Amino acid sequence: MTGIVIDRALRAQCQTFLQGHGAVTPRIWMERMLAMPEMDLPGDEYGAGPTVTALQDQVAGLLGKPAALFFHKAVVGQQAVLFAHRERTGRRLVAVHPQSHIAIDETDAVERLSDIRLARIGPDDAPFTLADLQGIHEPLAAVVVELPLRNAGFRATSWTELVAISQWCRDQGIAFHLDGARLWETQPWYGRTLAEIAALADSVYVSLYKGLGAPGGAIIAGPADLLAMATPWRSRMGGNLYSAFPYILGGLDGLRRFLPRMADYHAHAMALAAALDERDAPRAADRVMCNSFRLVWPVDASALADILAMTARTDRFWAFGRVVPLPVRDYCYTEMVVGEAAMLHAPSALADRFATWLAAARAVSAKAG
Structure with a gap:
C-alpha cells in the first residue's frame, strides 16, 4: 500500500489514538x-x-x-x-x-x-x-x-x-x-x-x-x-x-483480553459506517465485514494529510498514519481499524469529527487550487 505517510514523529507526541488498541508501550x-x-x-x-x-x-x-x-x-x-x-x-x-x-x-x-x-x-x-x-x-x-x-x-x-x-x-x-x-x-x-x-x-x-x-x-x-x-x-x-x-x-x-470483544468491535465499526452515511463525511467503501474498513474521502490526499498532521500537532490526536490517493481525482482513502481505542468514542462523535476534517481538507485543497 503506497500513499502519503503522516510524520511518525508526531505520533510520539499524541495523547489520544484512534486505531486498534491505542498506543501500547513496552511498559x-x-x-x-x-x-x-x-x-x-x-x-x-x-x-x-x-x-x-x-x-x-x-x-x-x-x-x-x-x-x-x-x-x-x-x-x-x-x-x-x-x-x-x-x-x-x-x-x-x-x-x-x-x-x-x-x-x-x-x-x-x-x-x-x-x-x-x-x-x-x-x-x-x-x-x-x-x-x-x-x-x-x-x-x-x-x-x-x-x-x-x-x-x-x-x-x-x-x-x-x-x-x-x-x-x-x-x-x-x-x-x-x-x-x-x-x-x-x-x-x-x-x-x-x-x-x-x-x-x-x-x-x-x-x-x-x-x-x-x-x-x-x-x-x-x-x-x-x-x-x-x-x-x-x-x-x-x-x-x-x-x-x-x-x-x-x-x-x-x-x-x-481482546478475543471476547471482537463482536463489539465489529458492531462499533458498523455503527460508525452508518453514522458517516448521515453526514457530509467520508464513507465506508463497502459493507463492513470485520472490525476494519476502508474509509473513502472525497478530497485530495495531500490536503487530508495536512489536516491529519495539524490535528496531531495541535490536538495531540493521532488518527491515521497514511493517506492513499485513489485513481479518481480528489478521492483518497484511509483505513479505519476499530479496537479498544475507537470504543472510547461514540460513533456519532467520530462521524462529526471526520466531517470536520473533511471540510477543513476541502478548504485547504481549494486554497491550494
Whole structure:
C-alpha cells in the first residue's frame, strides 16, 4: 500500500489514538505480562515450554484443529505450510489473490525461496471466486484465501463461496489454506464459530499481534503430520527463536483480553459506517465485514494529510498514519481499524469529527487550487 505517510514523529507526541488498541508501550506490555499467572512458569526455549504448549493448544482448540505451531512471523509460517503442502501433493502451483499478503507484502518470498509458482487470480478489488479457480488448467498444490483481503478494502469471501471453494479443493485433492490474519476479527461477520470457519480448510494461519494485540507472532493450525513437515522450515528460515516469551505471553493475554470483544468491535465499526452515511463525511467503501474498513474521502490526499498532521500537532490526536490517493481525482482513502481505542468514542462523535476534517481538507485543497 503506497500513499502519503503522516510524520511518525508526531505520533510520539499524541495523547489520544484512534486505531486498534491505542498506543501500547513496552511498559504496558510488560505490566500485562507481569499480571499473568503464566509469568512464573518456566520460559520457552527453541519453541518448547509450558507457555508455548498452552498457547498452541488454546488456538488449536478454538479453531477445531488437531495441532498448532507457533511462528515468530507469518511470512515464515505461511511459507513453511505452503512448502509442506507442496511436498505432500508433489505440485508446484499455488492459487492466491493478486492483492493478498503472499502476493504483495512478502516481496515474492515464496517464489524466490522455493520452486513454488503463484497463480494470481481474481480482480484487484474483490475476492476471487470458484469460477476464477476453475479457470486454472494446471494442477494446483494449494489454494489460499485471505480473510479478509486487507489490500482490497477488508473484503471477505462470502460464506457460500467459501464453502464452494473448500468442497472443490477437496474434490480435486488440492490443499486449502486460510490466511486468517484477521480471522478473529472477521468471525462475527460470518456469524459462525471459529471452528466452523476453520473446518473448511486444511491449514489456517492466525495472527497474534493484530486484533489480539501481542507484540508479534503467528500460529499455523492443522493436522499434526502437516505441521511436522512445516517445523523444519521454521528452523531453516531462522524462525526457531531461542525465546519468544513476549509474543507467547502476549498471545495468551490477547486471547483473554481482546478475543471476547471482537463482536463489539465489529458492531462499533458498523455503527460508525452508518453514522458517516448521515453526514457530509467520508464513507465506508463497502459493507463492513470485520472490525476494519476502508474509509473513502472525497478530497485530495495531500490536503487530508495536512489536516491529519495539524490535528496531531495541535490536538495531540493521532488518527491515521497514511493517506492513499485513489485513481479518481480528489478521492483518497484511509483505513479505519476499530479496537479498544475507537470504543472510547461514540460513533456519532467520530462521524462529526471526520466531517470536520473533511471540510477543513476541502478548504485547504481549494486554497491550494
